[in-house]
Amino acid sequence: MRPYDERFASLLGHAARVFAQQGYHSTTMRDLAAASGMSLAGMYYYVKGKEELLYLIQERCFASVLEGATQAVARSADPAERVQAFIHHHVAFFAAHMAEMKVLSHEANSLTGDLKRRVNAIKRRYVDLLEGLLQGVAPDETPVDRSAAAYGLFGMMNWMYNWYDPAGEIHPQRLADLIARIFLGGFAEARSTVHGG
Amino acid sequence: MRPYDERFASLLGHAARVFAQQGYHSTTMRDLAAASGMSLAGMYYYVKGKEELLYLIQERCFASVLEGATQAVARSADPAERVQAFIHHHVAFFAAHMAEMKVLSHEANSLTGDLKRRVNAIKRRYVDLLEGLLQGVAPDETPVDRSAAAYGLFGMMNWMYNWYDPAGEIHPQRLADLIARIFLGGFAEARSTVHGG
DNA sequence: CGCATGTTCGAACGTTTGTTCGAAAATGGA
DNA sequence: TCCATTTTCGAACAAACGTTCGAACATGCG
Numbered sequence: 001m002r003p004y005d006e007r008f009a010s011l012l013g014h015a016a017r018v019f020a021q022q023g024y025h026s027t028t029m030r031d032l033a034a035a036s037g038m039s040l041a042g043m044y045y046y047v048k049g050k051e052e053l054l055y056l057i058q059e060r061c062f063a064s065v066l067e068g069a070t071q072a073v074a075r076s077a078d079p080a081e082r083v084q085a086f087i088h089h090h091v092a093f094f095a096a097h098m099a100e101m102k103v104l105s106h107e108a109n110s111l112t113g114d115l116k117r118r119v120n121a122i123k124r125r126y127v128d129l130l131e132g133l134l135q136g137v138a139p140d141e142t143p144v145d146r147s148a149a150a151y152g153l154f155g156m157m158n159w160m161y162n163w164y165d166p167a168g169e170i171h172p173q174r175l176a177d178l179i180a181r182i183f184l185g186g187f188a189e190a191r192s193t194v195h196g197g
Numbered sequence: 198m199r200p201y202d203e204r205f206a207s208l209l210g211h212a213a214r215v216f217a218q219q220g221y222h223s224t225t226m227r228d229l230a231a232a233s234g235m236s237l238a239g240m241y242y243y244v245k246g247k248e249e250l251l252y253l254i255q256e257r258c259f260a261s262v263l264e265g266a267t268q269a270v271a272r273s274a275d276p277a278e279r280v281q282a283f284i285h286h287h288v289a290f291f292a293a294h295m296a297e298m299k300v301l302s303h304e305a306n307s308l309t310g311d312l313k314r315r316v317n318a319i320k321r322r323y324v325d326l327l328e329g330l331l332q333g334v335a336p337d338e339t340p341v342d343r344s345a346a347a348y349g350l351f352g353m354m355n356w357m358y359n360w361y362d363p364a365g366e367i368h369p370q371r372l373a374d375l376i377a378r379i380f381l382g383g384f385a386e387a388r389s390t391v392h393g394g
Numbered sequence: 395c396g397c398a399t400g401t402t403c404g405a406a407c408g409t410t411t412g413t414t415c416g417a418a419a420a421t422g423g424a
Numbered sequence: 425t426c427c428a429t430t431t432t433c434g435a436a437c438a439a440a441c442g443t444t445c446g447a448a449c450a451t452g453c454g
Contacts, residue, residue: 004400023306026221029442039258039403039443050442106303106361109220148367148375155356156349162305163348170345186382201431226412234434238414247412 008046011036013099016057020099024054024110028133054107055115061100062122065093069129079136086133088176090157095164095172101160130154137188145154145194153183205243208233211295213254217296217358221251221307251304252312258297259319262290266326276333277381282329283372284380287354292361292369299358327351334385350380 014036018027029050033040047053072089073082094101111119127150134146141149156179164175211233215224222333226247230237244250270279291298308316324347331343338346353376361372 007401022300023222026307028440030440040442041404042402044443045401071354110223115254129200144367145371145375148372149379152353152376152379155352155354155359157352159348159356162352174342175345178342179349182346182349182383183379184383186384187343188378204431223412227410237412238434239432241413242431 008039011038011043012053012060013045013178015053016061016099016103018052019057019107024103024107052109054103055111055119057100058104058107058111058119058123061097061104062119062126065090065101065104066122066126066129067125068093069145071114073133075127080134081136081187083130083133083184083188084180086130087153087157087180088173091160091176091179092172094157094160095166095175098161098164098166101158105158105161127154133189137184141187149183149187153179155184204235207252208235208240208243209253209257212250213258213296213300215319216251216304217299219259221300221304245276248308248312250300250315252308255301255308255316256319258294258301259316259323262287262298262301263323263326263338264318265290266323269340270326270330276330276384280327280334280381280385281377283327284350284377285370286355288357288373288376289369291354291357292363292372293364295358295361302355302358305308324351330385333383346380346384350376353380 011032015032018031018035022031030040031045032050033043033159038045047056069086069089072085076082076085081172108119108123109116116143131146131150134150136140138146138149160175164170166172199369208229212225212229215232218333220230226240227237229250230240240250244253266283266286269282272280273282296380305316305320306313326342327350328347331347333337335343335346357372361367
């Protein structure tokens, strides 16, 4: 069953690349067949249809990010360090899996029905994780502002797919440092200064 | 010629709303006909085709944002205040024109050929405007980091379409204040403190 | 080899898509 | 009223879409 798994993973990988480049809705099953080196009908042996392909890409990617972030965050007890670890992990993962993360960010509403609901369930856990961390660095902030700040941070990070070039001169770690500096410096600094002084 | 202009504007408005809700590629000309109260063929009297509809929405919206930002920024000479004015204008405009701005942000690559090139030309002017402002608040930063910071700020602001509810409890001005505080506090504060002290 | 199981694919189906066309309807000035 | 112009639309078209089906091919065990 090894060749099966390899071809399945290869199909998902090629599909993620094409979805990222052309967008989900304007990608045809024939495009995916050409990119993966399979025939049109052959893909249906591995997958129920086009939407399941998108679901599998999003679900696997999201579950992987969530697990990685949970581990990265657990390595520290300091609130600011935990947020920084979250940012570093997210940016590094994004840079290392650009296609999948772009599909996750940009095609967030391309799934329908139960598949969409299942991905959204993971998303909620991921958002909750960050909001919990923000409670640590800005406990005096109102929940509404903390939530808005969390979305702002996600925006800074997820917007990557619109401009970031992994082969360019900005190393992922440097970008993560910059984002963490902007966010922690601007959102939490005033409070931690007060608390620390 | 008044009724013509009104119906044309109405068509663009309804199209922007449907594009924002369903996405450009999964919106059919029949959807737009139903939403605008026109017949399928009737729309082609006003517009060359589906892609021109998207182009007109993006071009008009982008030109309007650019002009508004230019004016808003011109009201101050202080670098930090100019960045703050840019942020406030962008967020307020976004909240006031959610449908068009979502179409602008989310369908940035749905145009092709010359139409895409024309919208990208305006985008470049808009990005250049912000990067110029950032040079004022962080002149010692490397151009690469300043550029990345600009994209980060755009990410914070444009991500709005994924979560912001104009009818919710966060007033646009409050969101703009929060974003400006995060960005200016984190990106420029260290430098301006050094320079000021 | 013979045969069952796993895997691939050409061809086709029914539907939906953006767009076109010619005619009908409305409009407004003389 | 008549006529020319502007505006609307039903009907249809060709192309492209996701999906299905049955047959072909490969594989490996007895």
